[in-house]
Amino acid sequence: MINNFRMVSNEDNAVAPVDLKEVKRHVGTLVANGQAADAIPVLFEVIDALTHQIGGLSDRVMSLLKQAYGPRSEKVDPNQLTLLLDQLTAEVKATANAPVPRPKTQAARPVRRPLPADLPREVDERNPPAEDLVCEECGQAKVKIGSEVSELLEYEPARFKVVVVVRNKFACSACESGVVIAPSAEKVIEKGIPGPGLLTQLVVSKYRDHLPLNRQMEIFSRLGVDLSSSTLSDWVGATADTFAVVYREMVKQVLAAHVLGTDDTGLRVLDRDHERGVKLGHLWAYVADGRLVVFDYTSDRKASGPASFLVKRSGIIQCDGYAGYERIVRDHAGDVVRAGCLAHVRRKFVDALEAGNTAAAIPVALIRDLYRVEEDSREAGESFDARLERRREEAVPILKKLDAWIRVVLPNTPPKCQLGKALHYAKNQWDSLQVYLTDGQVPIDNNGVEREIRRVAVGRKNWLFAGSDEGGRRAAILYSILGTCALVGADPYLYVRDVLDKIIHGWPNRRVRELLPDAWVAERERAAAADISTTATV
Secondary structure (H helix, E strand, O other): OHHHHEOOOOOOOOOOOEOHHHHHHHHHHHHHOOOHHHHHHHHHHHHHHHHHHOHHHHHHHHHHHHHHHOOOOOOOOHHHHOOHHHHHHHHHHHHHOOOOOOOOOOOOOOOOOOOOOOOOOOOOOOOOOHHHHEOOOOOOEOOOOOOOOOOOOOOOOOOOOOOOOOOOEEOOOOOOOOOEEOOOOOOOOOOOOOOHHHHHHHHHHHHOOOOOHHHHHHHHHHOOOOOOHHHHHHHHHHHHHHOHHHHHHHHHHHHOOOEEEEEEEEEEEEOOOOOOOEEEEEEEEEEEOOOEEEEEEEOOOOOHHHHHHOOOOOEEEEOOOOHHHHHHHHHOOOOEEEEOOHHHHHHHHHHHHHOOOHHHHHHHHHHHHHHHHHHHHHHOOOOHHHHHHHHHHHHHHHHHHHHHHHHHHHHHOOOOOHHHHHHHHHHHHHHHHOHHHOOOOOOOOOHHHHHHHHHHHHHHHHHOOEOOHHHHHHHHHHHHHHHHHHHHOOOHHHHHHHHHHHHHOOOOHHHHHHHOHHHHHHHHHHHHHHHHHHHHHO
16 A cells, blocks of 8 residues: 555665655545545554665654754654644645634633631731821711721741640648659650640651651751751550551551552661661552552562562552562462553553654654543542443453554564563453453553652652661651541641551551541541531531
8 A cells, every 4th residue: 555655766776655645635635535544554554664664764764854843942742743644634634624713812821719717817907197087177076987998918837836745733731641642644755745735746847748857857947946866766656566567467468458559669778787888678669549658668679579569459550561469460370360551561562652663653642642531431430330341442442453553563573672662561361451341440541659659769768778678668657657647638637647646646546447547537527427416507
């Protein structure tokens, strides 16, 4: 078919280039005749021909493509190249069915959100100057006829306070015996001075707001309290140890999830025995059904780390192509199903596209269409069953096209180039990529886990390293607690402060499930609903 679009060449043995104008005309004809699907194979052949026949002229072709379809920069925008078919067909349709020009509308002015009603309010009532309160005409005093009210959002810096605990003693005045004393104050750290509020501020600032301890130390100093970084570190460690019981319950819940997504990120750890004084540990994130995240620290990236954590896991595990996960699936002998991540596949094709291989525009465009199926399902508010049905009807045909394209292109692509790497990765992950077509609860990708990993990456840029392996394990606990708070919409400060209070006041172990962030949020919502109901009844 491609020979129909060759231009005439006068040079002997010269490869005639493809006549793009003829391609555009032919594609336009197909679209006009209602045969848009037939245009796709034509474009596949055209792009393949351009890629394999131009040889040393590839750089020139890339320059022309960027001038025609993208910004003049060193990188090609993959979104523009993947819209090749849309742009070609749009030009053909434009002349026959020109749209009616739309009048330009003025951009709407942004609407200021009202300030929260529960914020404390301080009234600053003002009157005009005294001389303006006397009528200029008759000399009578003016009377108030109304007011104009506006609000000013103000801020007061945090402050320390000292809670003085006075334990009163009592005794029998007659026999001078039977001395009793009030119980001591409950503390997170025995014989320590920090209260639950201060400990909460420390861990939320470091692991949620990414503020390292040395900066917090400087802030505290400006507020009049000098504390060493080692002291603050000890307090953070004690807080993590207090939450260990909650963390262990979270691990149980994660392992019992229907879909468990996982990924990892590096964490520099101080190590005197290492030749550089710093080694690379790892934090493994495990996200359960999008509602719970647990981090696990390991001192290296060996497969034994996730294998040990997931030893009792059965069900679906969604992950990238890390070979260690294959071992886990193999060791579980059918109890574990590995679901692939389409975002990882797409990323490798985008890398190939940015490296100059225009053929990669085809898989990027097809994967874009797969994500559109997911977006349509979300916008429609579909159930898992309805989403699965939509995937079978709309996503399966797209995946078949992608599979067919990979099978055609793979044999003729050098394995070490960017496109070759992307093709081999997609081929090796193909079976795992089909899992989301069998269960509506399985996401199309593992991006939910990557978002949790990103929290660690942002914090790591600020506090740089963990002081030891034990510090890494404590960081895993606190990232788990605060990450889950974000997933379920729990205020991190209110949650941590409240749970610390409950634990130090002897919360029973049999009810530890109630301390998990999702249960904590649910209980507060029930209490708020009960208060509203009671108020309405009264």
